Amino acid sequence: MTSSPAVIDHPLLQHKISLLRDKETPSVIFRLLVREIAQLMLFEATRDLELTARDIETPLTKMTAPVLATPGPVLVSIMRAGNVMLDAALEIIPTAGVCHIGIYRDHDTLEAVEYYFNGPPDIAERALLLVDPMLATANSSIAAITQLKARGVTNMSLICILAAPEGLAALSAAHPDVPVFVGAVDTHLNEKGYIVPGLGDAGDRSYAT
Ligand code: PRP
Numbered sequence: 001m002t003s004s005p006a007v008i009d010h011p012l013l014q015h016k017i018s019l020l021r022d023k024e025t026p027s028v029i030f031r032l033l034v035r036e037i038a039q040l041m042l043f044e045a046t047r048d049l050e051l052t053a054r055d056i057e058t059p060l061t062k063m064t065a066p067v068l069a070t071p072g073p074v075l076v077s078i079m080r081a082g083n084v085m086l087d088a089a090l091e092i093i094p095t096a097g098v099c100h101i102g103i104y105r106d107h108d109t110l111e112a113v114e115y116y117f118n119g120p121p122d123i124a125e126r127a128l129l130l131v132d133p134m135l136a137t138a139n140s141s142i143a144a145i146t147q148l149k150a151r152g153v154t155n156m157s158l159i160c161i162l163a164a165p166e167g168l169a170a171l172s173a174a175h176p177d178v179p180v181f182v183g184a185v186d187t188h189l190n191e192k193g194y195i196v197p198g199l200g201d202a203g204d205r206s207y208a209t
């Protein structure tokens, strides 16, 4: 099985991603834009969330109304930069579970270095939404998904703001069963593994490091 990403190319998203790319955008605005973009992308990426029926009473009458099934999805942040998207997503789905996965890429080898995992005990039974602004080589997201599968997770999708074609191909080869939602697919990776035109280092730009 092979997969291709769902590119969410809504005009509002394209506009906000352009502001995000601008090197003059300061961290405080960068984080704000990442939050807004995450919420817009989440709207599309959660289209298949499971609903259940609940009996309620409006001021006028009784009705059976659709509500999110419980337990709800688990939002998974690939740290650090994923945390900005996670916080924004939690505002939209406040009942979601949360999982943090600490991964950074080694600057020289571009290999993923895993340093932290903390998620709910029933994670294997739940639908997961992974968030990370950047998919470059895909080493980080492949490592995160591999960790989750090792814990029994079968239902997950990944939301990234920017992706490189090389990373999408690598991810599709490693985990063809995981749907990917992206805001834009850029042209290529440069010799240091950065997405071009890209936006630079998402973690550094989020936290001014
Ligand atoms: C960034 C980004 C992704 C990763 C993408 O994290 O948030 O996790 O790079 O690159 P890849 O697809 O080539 O693995 P980074 O390694 O800068 O870690 P940080 O957020 O902790 O700074």
Ligand code: URA
Pocket (backbone or CB within 6 Å): 134, 136, 193, 194, 195, 196, 198, 199, 200, 201, 202, 203
């Ligand atoms: N990680 C980032 O934050 N930016 C890139 O361009 C590549 C990896």
